[in-house]
Every structure is written in C-alpha cells, then in structure tokens.
Amino acid sequence: MAIQLSKGQRIDLTKTNPGLTRALIGLGWDTNKYTGGADFDLDASAFLVDANDKCVNDHDFVFYNNLEHPSGAVVHTGDNRTGEGEGDDEQIIVDFTKIPDHVEKIGITVTIHDAESRSQNFGQVSNAFVRLVDDSTNEELLRFDLGEDFSIETAVVVCELYRHGGDWKFNAIGSGFSGGLASLCRNYGLQV
Template sequence: MRHHWKWRQIVHRKKEEISMAIQLQKGSGINLTKDHGLDDVEIEVTFDIDPTHPVKAHEMDVNACAFAITHKDGKAVAPRDEAFVFYNNRDYGNGALTHDVDGGSVGDDKMYLHFSKLEQSPDGIDEVSCIVEIYEGLARGHHFGQFSHCTAHIVNPATKEVIAEFKLAEEDSNATAVQMGSFVKEDGHWHFKAIGAGYQKGLADFLHVYGLVESGPE
C-alpha cells in the first residue's frame, strides 16, 4: 500500500442539518436497512481545532479510511489490499465501498457504502471498520485532545438527511487514531455500531491488525 497525505480544508454541516440526527454513544447502534430502509449510506467526518491549544488548523489533518472485512475463518481479516479504502485507494470494487474524491478547495472527508454491492463481493464481506487518524500524530505530538470535536455523520445520500452522528469522547483525548465504528451485517441486516476505541497508533498498525502490509512511500 502506498500512502500520500495532503491537507484538507475543514467543512462543517449546518446545525439545522444534524439537529434531528440520532446521537449515538459508545456501544450503541442503529439498524440501517431494517429501520431506515437504506441500501447505501454516506459517512462524513468533520472536526474543529480547539482554539485553546497552540496548534493551527493548517498544521493538523484527520484522515478517514475504512477496511472491508470478512470473518470467514473466524478472524477479522481484510482479504486483499483493495479492501483498505482511503483517499489514495478510492474503491474496494464495483462501488461497494468508495472514498470521495477530494477536490482540495472543498476538502471534507466522505466515504460511501452500498450494502447490496458489498454482499455481492466474492470476499464474503460482513463488516466495514471505519478509522479516523491524525496525520503523523505520533511524530508531531498531536492528539484528539487538541480538537473541540471530531464527529462521524451517517447520511442518507439520496436525501442528504443526517440519520445519526457519533462524537469522540473526552476519554479519547490522548489518541492519535480512533476506530469510530463498524458497519456490521447481522441477521440479514446492516447495522452501524459506535465503538470509539482510541489508540496511540498510525494507520500501519491497523493494516497489521487486519492482515495487510504497508509499502514504503513513493
């Protein structure tokens, strides 16, 4: 895998767009296919730098990525390199899991999941794990405690309605990477489960966890 990092301008949703969203807590979840009738969803990650910390917005970046995972053999594994989706590998295959093209001037980090297409994958995908990571957080001494918030929004792409949102908790303030949550197939339905597990790790560590190996930079 080859990683290319770049700065992004932060884009935020208007308060009225998220006022009716379900506020998820760690360990809670929603049934997206049964209760909300969705076959596809948009995931948007937004954040704000805490003005009380001596770090400027252009010095900080949060990258959103996802791993398409199978439990065929009883262990959570990304079956191939393409199952790690981020801005330098935008499509797991057939539009089942994609990362939005970043135009630079727009800059928000978005991903899209199509559940029926995931089910058509020969890899037997039954989970999509969503990670947010601070670019070079360990090396630069950056952490989520320097943000006033970092929020994942689950959006209906057809109507742009925010179905649910999940904000990182204060207990993740020392983390440089967080598993925000997972889309999991259970009993024939796709759910989103809020996890919020913080780590002092980089993306390479998650590659190892899911059975992948990173390549060196170009």
C-alpha cells in the same frame, strides 16, 4: 430527526430504513489545543473485513491513496488536508447493494497523518463526529459525537457497519489506538 448515539450503542440501519441502499458517512472534527506550527491532517479510512475481522487483500482498505473499492461498494470522496470549514471534513459513501459477500463488517477510522513527527494526537482534537445520511433523501439518520475521551492516541476506530442476518447495523465504537494508520492496518490484517 437524526438519532443521537452514545459510545457502544448499536442500531439497525437497513431494517428500520428499508429504502436505504446508499449511505453517506460524514466525518468531522476541529483542532483547538495545538500551537505546534504544522496543520493537522486527519484522514478517514474504511476497512472491509471478513468474519475474522481481517481484510482479505489490500483492495479492502479504502483511504486517500485508494479512493474506491473494486466493487464500487465503498468510495472515499477525497482527502481534506486541513479540516477547515463547517460540516463534514471527509466523506465515505457505502453502497450496501454492492458489498461483496465475504465482507461482514466495515470499520470506519480516522488517523492523524504524520502524528509522531508533528507531535499531534487526538487529545488535541475536539468536536469529532460521524453522521450517517441516506444518500437518496439527504436525510441524516444518525449521529455519534466522539467526545473528549482521548489523550495520546493517533488513530480512532469511529464506528463499524456490520452484517446481521440480511441487514446492516451501525455500532458506535469511538476506540483509540496508538501507532497511527500502520497500527490500524496491522490490526485489520494488512502488511505495512
């Protein structure tokens, strides 16, 4: 049974799951408080950062226009533009055996595409979650439900996977940002 995490909680991934080499990170959400006429298009992204919490180059940013890191360590399975249906809305696969040595942390984020022009924010999003599944067994290892703590934010750092010694851990973040994807990119050291 999956471990249910709370905001700020950290948990071992590879130490307590020694066979874990590939993880599927599923992200999902619903919209229920919006009647503005435009669809919500939420986008998952991964920022592979060094010890200074910065991307070394643009390839360390995996998102809908760059679906795979050159190392093959992080693969985005594709953009879901409506979020319709049950289960995961977008997925990112992480192969721990391929992560480059300079990468100390992987920030997993969700942003709202064209949020400002569509007058959309995370206050209008509900049932947002992230789950981590062992890709080899299809077993859900952990889940973090983000709750309804957001209002005007247009981007959220959902969680981080980070190196600790020779192992990888999971940190349930759930921290909102204003300024959407551009703001997140600047936060992680990328030019916009």
